[in-house]
Amino acid sequence: MYSAAVFMCLATFFILSSNAEFTTEDCASLGFIKANLLCSSCDQLKDFGLEQLMAHCKECCHQDKTAPKEKKYARAILEVCTCKFPAYPQIQAFVKSDRPAKFPNLQIKYVRGIDPIIKLLDKDGIVKDTVAIEKWNTDSVEEFLKAHLENEADDEHDYLKTNKI
Structure with a gap:
C-alpha cells in the first residue's frame, strides 16, 4: 500500500x-x-x-522583466459561505457593502462550507483561474477585481450599445 x-x-x-x-x-x-x-x-x-x-x-515562474501583463477576465464569481463570515469579517464587509455593485460582471455565490475564493472566467464562462482570498481585506478584493476584470471601457466600441454610426 x-x-x-x-x-x-x-x-x-x-x-x-x-x-x-x-x-x-x-x-x-x-x-x-x-x-x-x-x-x-x-x-x-x-x-x-x-x-x-x-x-x-x-x-x-515568470521572468521579472517579461512578466505577463495583468490578464483580464470577462467575469468573476466570488464564492463565500455565510456561516464562515465571522472568520472572514473583511470578506463579509465587502460582500455586504456597495462595492460589488461596481462590478457588473461579478457574481456572488453562496456555497456552504467553502472558504472565500474568486473564480475568474473567460467570455465563454469557462473558469480559467481560482484565487483564495481568505486573508484579503475589502480594499484588496476591490483592487484585484479592478485589475483583473474587464470593464465596458476595455471592450471595443460596440456601435449597437453606443448607438453611434
Missing part, C-alpha cells in the same frame, strides 16, 4: 518534469501560484535553505 503511494508520487513527479512547462494546476499542486510567481522570488529560496524547491519554482 505504502509503495503504491510512493510510486504514484514518483510517477507524477516524472510526468510533471517531462513537460516543457508546468500548468497552473501543476504549480498549485507543488505549492506555487504560477500567475503571481516571479523568478526573482525563486532565487531567494536559497536564503532560506530551500534549494531543493528551486527547480520546480523555476518551472512555474
Whole structure:
C-alpha cells in the first residue's frame, strides 16, 4: 500500500518534469501560484535553505522583466459561505457593502462550507483561474477585481450599445 503511494508520487513527479512547462494546476499542486510567481522570488529560496524547491519554482515562474501583463477576465464569481463570515469579517464587509455593485460582471455565490475564493472566467464562462482570498481585506478584493476584470471601457466600441454610426 505504502509503495503504491510512493510510486504514484514518483510517477507524477516524472510526468510533471517531462513537460516543457508546468500548468497552473501543476504549480498549485507543488505549492506555487504560477500567475503571481516571479523568478526573482525563486532565487531567494536559497536564503532560506530551500534549494531543493528551486527547480520546480523555476518551472512555474515568470521572468521579472517579461512578466505577463495583468490578464483580464470577462467575469468573476466570488464564492463565500455565510456561516464562515465571522472568520472572514473583511470578506463579509465587502460582500455586504456597495462595492460589488461596481462590478457588473461579478457574481456572488453562496456555497456552504467553502472558504472565500474568486473564480475568474473567460467570455465563454469557462473558469480559467481560482484565487483564495481568505486573508484579503475589502480594499484588496476591490483592487484585484479592478485589475483583473474587464470593464465596458476595455471592450471595443460596440456601435449597437453606443448607438453611434
